Structures are given as C-alpha cells and as structure tokens.
Amino acid sequence: MLDLIGAMAFRTAGTAQRLGLFEVLGAGPQSAAGVAAKLGLPAGTLTVLLDALVSFGYLRKAGDLYTAGPAASPWLDRNAGGGFAPALAVWHELLGELWQGLEESVRAGRPPEPFYPWLERDPDRVRDFQAMLAGLAWMLAPAVVEAAPKIGGGSLLDVGGGHAIYSIAFCRAAPELTATVIDLPGALSQGRAHVEEAGLAERIQLVPGDLADHIDGRHDAALLFNVVHGLDPEAAADLVARTARALRPGGVLLVLEPFADPPEGTGAHDAAFLGGFSLNLAATQGGRLYTFDEIAGWAAAAGLGGIERLALSAPGTDELLVARREAQ
Numbered sequence: 001m002l003d004l005i006g007a008m009a010f011r012t013a014g015t016a017q018r019l020g021l022f023e024v025l026g027a028g029p030q031s032a033a034g035v036a037a038k039l040g041l042p043a044g045t046l047t048v049l050l051d052a053l054v055s056f057g058y059l060r061k062a063g064d065l066y067t068a069g070p071a072a073s074p075w076l077d078r079n080a081g082g083g084f085a086p087a088l089a090v091w092h093e094l095l096g097e098l099w100q101g102l103e104e105s106v107r108a109g110r111p112p113e114p115f116y117p118w119l120e121r122d123p124d125r126v127r128d129f130q131a132m133l134a135g136l137a138w139m140l141a142p143a144v145v146e147a148a149p150k151i152g153g154g155s156l157l158d159v160g161g162g163h164a165i166y167s168i169a170f171c172r173a174a175p176e177l178t179a180t181v182i183d184l185p186g187a188l189s190q191g192r193a194h195v196e197e198a199g200l201a202e203r204i205q206l207v208p209g210d211l212a213d214h215i216d217g218r219h220d221a222a223l224l225f226n227v228v229h230g231l232d233p234e235a236a237a238d239l240v241a242r243t244a245r246a247l248r249p250g251g252v253l254l255v256l257e258p259f260a261d262p263p264e265g266t267g268a269h270d271a272a273f274l275g276g277f278s279l280n281l282a283a284t285q286g287g288r289l290y291t292f293d294e295i296a297g298w299a300a301a302a303g304l305g306g307i308e309r310l311a312l313s314a315p316g317t318d319e320l321l322v323a324r325r326e327a328q
C-alpha cells in the first residue's frame with residue numbers, strides 16, 4: 001500500500017509541476033477557482049488534484065484557500081529556487097515515459113531507444129537533467145576534491161563532465177590546473193554558463209563530442225564521474241581503458257559512482273534507491289551499477305595500479321575509485 005500511495009503521490013506532484021501549480025501557489029494562498037483562472041484550466045479535476053496534493057502533504061488547506069507547504073515551495077517552485085524541481089521533472093519523465101518500456105527492456109535485455117539522444121532531443125529535458133546533476137555536484141564537489149589525491153597542476157580531462165562543476169571545483173583548488181570537459185552539445189550549454197560564471201573560461205575548455213571517439217591527450221588526471229554506470233560492461237571497460245590511455249605516466253584516474261556493493265551500514269532508504277536506480281540504468285541506458293571490484297578490474301586490465309576505494313565526507317552513496325598510471 002505504501003508503494004501504491006507513493007506512486008500516486010509522485011505522479012500527482014509531477015503533474016502539478018508540469019501544470020505550473022507550484023509557482024502559482026508559491027506566490028500566495030489561492031482558492032481552487034483562483035488557481036484554475038491563473039492556469040487557464042477547468043476547475044473540476046484540478047480541485048480534486050489540489051485536494052490530493054493536500055492529502056500527500058504538499059499543500060495545506062484552510063477554508064477555501066490552498067497554501068504551498070515547504071515541499072511545494074520552495075523545493076518545487078522554480079520562482080523560489082526550486083531545489084528539487086529539476087529532479088522531479090527528470091524522474092517524472094523517466095518513470096512516466098521510459099519506464100513504460102520496462103517490461104520490453106527486461107524481455108529484450110536492452111533499452112528500447114538510446115537514452116542520451118532521447119535526452120538531447122528536448123532542450124528543457126537536458127536542461128533539467130544537467131541542473132539535477134549540477135545540484136548534486138555542488139553539494140559533493142568539496143568532499144570529492146578533499147578525498148581525491150592532490151592534483152597540483154597540469155591538465156585534467158573531465159569525461160562526460162556536462163555541467164562542469166567538478167572541473168570548476170578542481171581548478172579552484174589548484175590555480176595551475178587547466179581542464180577539458182567532453183560531453184554532448186546540449187549538456188555543455190549548461191557547463192558553458194557555469195564556467196563563465198566562475199570566471200574560468202580561460203582555464204576550462206568545453207569540447208562537444210561523443211565519448212566513443214573523443215578521448216585523447218596526455219592528462220595528469222581524468223574524471224569518469226557517473227558515466228560508467230550508463231554503459232554495458234563491455235563499453236564501460238572500454239571507456240575505462242581509453243581514459244587510462246589518455247593519462248600521462250604518473251597520472252591519476254578518478255571514478256565517482258555509487259557502487260553496487262555499498263559500504264556496510266548503508267541505510268535501507270539509500271539501498272532501496274540504489275536498487276531502483278540500477279534498474280533505471282539497465283532499462284533506459286543499458287548500464288547498471290557496478291561493484292567496486294568490477295571497475296577496479298577494468299582499471300587494472302588497462303594497466304593502472306595503486307587502486308583505492310575512498311569514502312566521501314558528504315551525504316549520499318557516491319564513492320571514489322582512484323587508480324594510477326605508473327610513473328616511468
């Protein structure tokens with residue numbers, strides 16, 4: 001029953017967001033007729049939706065007036081920061097659209113269509129996807145830089161670095177460092193804005209391209225952050241190998257992912273999310289979460305050594321795998 005109610009609450013919130021309801025109520029209390037007039041919608045079903053949002057805890061109702069609770073505004077109100085708005089929009093589309101093909105994906109053993117072209121086809125979709133990841137990255141980046149081996153200077157390759165937040169964080173920590181971010185064009189448009197805002201356009205280069213054929217150079221460090229889990233095992237091992245080859249001797253590979261074998265003590269909530277997330281990766285991207293040992297094995301096969309697993313001093317389930325190319 002809890003799962004059923006959760007699914008209903010999630011779909012209701014996602015629909016309310018698409019209708020623009022959280023921005024209307026974020027501006028102040030409204031009657032159902034007032035919300036209907038503002039959104040240009042008939043009041044009938046909308047009133048039932050508003051009442052459902054009250055029962056799920058998003059809104060409050062006093063007399064005829066509906067008020068946004070904190071989950072609705074600021075968290076889902078884009079005019080008030082909307083910290084969770086991109087994540088709701090992305091997951092609502094994923095579960096509402098791509099998961100329609102879940103049964104077919106399981107039967108066929110692969111997703112019905114390639115995920116990133118689907119994402120890049122719609123500028124709003126890719127904007128929300130990158131904004132969701134950027135929100136996480138702003139939160140994790142200080143802990144990632146703190147946990148990673150010190151990268152003093154030289155050049156950093158950020159493979160699938162999209163929003164560029166991790167490159168920005170490493171460049172801020174090392175004034176001599178320059179970075180190259182490789183990603184698809186839609187993903188990089190947000191990266192460009194972040195790099196310019198950070199005043200790092202001279203040091204961070206954004207290269208539109210496909211990961212299948214754009215990884216080269218002799219870098220001091222390379223980031224594979226949340227990229228490996230979007231690929232099947234063969235493509236993931238190949239990406240690790242090609243990224244390893246783009247390191248100069250003594251260079252370091254950093255892989256940031258939630259591993260399929262999270263540390264002991266991982267809470268039930270995090271473990272349940274990871275199970276669903278891995279299924280989402282399999283069904284929509286043809287990837288899945290991998291264990292630390294699987295990724296470490298690909299790094300070792302690519303000739304890297306000194307492989308370590310590092311925890312982050314930040315909330316969440318992401319961990320770091322560090323591997324080094326031997327200095328000659």
Ligand SMILES: C[S@@+](CC[C@H](N)C(=O)[O-])C[C@H]1O[C@@H](n2cnc3c(N)ncnc32)[C@H](O)[C@@H]1O
Pocket residue numbers: 116133134137159160161162163182183184187209210211212224225226227230
């Ligand atoms: C899950 S996101 C991770 C973004 C960032 N590294 C992070 O950790 O927040 C995966 C990234 O890989 C990029 N990507 C996926 N397939 C790609 C491809 N074939 N070529 C270039 N970039 C790709 C996506 O656009 C996206 O930015």
